[in-house]
Amino acid sequence: MFSLPCSLALLTLFTLSAALPSRPPLRTTESELTPLPLIIWHGLGDNYARDGLKAVASLAEEVNPGTYVHIIKLADSPSGDQQATFLGNVTEQVAQVCEQLASDPILSTAPAVNALGFSQGGQFLRAYVERCNFPPVRNLVTFGSQHNGISHFQSCSFSDWLCRGAEALLRSGTWTEFVQGHMVPAQYFRDPEELDAYLEHSSFLADINNEREVKNSTYRENLMKLNRFGMFMFEDDITAVPKESAWFAEVNMTSGKVTPLRERQLYKDDWLGLKALDEQGKLDFETVPGEHMRLTDTLLAKIFQEYFGPVDVDVPPSGALMKQGVF
Numbered sequence: 001m002f003s004l005p006c007s008l009a010l011l012t013l014f015t016l017s018a019a020l021p022s023r024p025p026l027r028t029t030e031s032e033l034t035p036l037p038l039i040i041w042h043g044l045g046d047n048y049a050r051d052g053l054k055a056v057a058s059l060a061e062e063v064n065p066g067t068y069v070h071i072i073k074l075a076d077s078p079s080g081d082q083q084a085t086f087l088g089n090v091t092e093q094v095a096q097v098c099e100q101l102a103s104d105p106i107l108s109t110a111p112a113v114n115a116l117g118f119s120q121g122g123q124f125l126r127a128y129v130e131r132c133n134f135p136p137v138r139n140l141v142t143f144g145s146q147h148n149g150i151s152h153f154q155s156c157s158f159s160d161w162l163c164r165g166a167e168a169l170l171r172s173g174t175w176t177e178f179v180q181g182h183m184v185p186a187q188y189f190r191d192p193e194e195l196d197a198y199l200e201h202s203s204f205l206a207d208i209n210n211e212r213e214v215k216n217s218t219y220r221e222n223l224m225k226l227n228r229f230g231m232f233m234f235e236d237d238i239t240a241v242p243k244e245s246a247w248f249a250e251v252n253m254t255s256g257k258v259t260p261l262r263e264r265q266l267y268k269d270d271w272l273g274l275k276a277l278d279e280q281g282k283l284d285f286e287t288v289p290g291e292h293m294r295l296t297d298t299l300l301a302k303i304f305q306e307y308f309g310p311v312d313v314d315v316p317p318s319g320a321l322m323k324q325g326v327f
Ligand SMILES: *[C@@H]1O[C@H](CO)[C@@H](O)[C@H](O)[C@H]1NC(C)=O
Pocket: 130, 131, 132, 215, 216, 217, 218, 219
């Protein structure tokens, strides 16, 4: 409702300038230094209404004033959203998020958005980029994400029946179609000792990592459109095993040998465009001290400044919302 009068105003100006050839031509797009909207996908066991998440959103706005923050949610109630972090078909969840973002009036008219993924939310946002990427992601930051999967299921706290039930199911039948279609962590389970079963049955990770024989070139093309991909690994992470998965490394859990991304076929044959990004200096391997998801405001603020600061983007008339301070 704001963009219409604004586009009309631009159009009028443009027509005027065309009628006065002696004057310097008016630019058809306006350059503005604005922060892009930020989308956040939270991790396992979390929900969109949690105070911690709201604090992160406030911090993002504080560091880069005017940032419009969208916290992704998969249900309308906090408990439903939390449940969706354990239960569901990730392919359907990503599709739901694609729809959610593409139908948001602000996000869908922005020239681009930035994206922040916590833990599993990180690999899910990457899947969003690979599969949909509308609105397109400019900078993607993931914290302790399991880009190369987990080879060990996290133990649940005693009181959490949902998590305990899920864990029992996970352990009993990771590769069954039922578990692959319903249990979220199973869909990014990847044990290098059982790669054949993984390649055959993994309903999510093997696909978005383009590990199967037939590659999806769209995944690569879309990921290569990122301006920057910051992968943050927690130095003492014992929750997401192995922690090096945050950097797409493969770990032999028996010998402890870590094969870094740059030595893997995924990189060498560039199934995902990561090598291309790396060669352009757009792929960052970063560490954060401490255990899984122990983040301080100071550290987050620094990262928000670095990755989500205002950018000089060409704002087309339809993005005129940004000029009006809605962002
Ligand atoms: C590749 O991924 C895109 C985006 O999800 C999809 O539309 C397309 O059908 C996929 N192509 C193949 C060959 O699977």
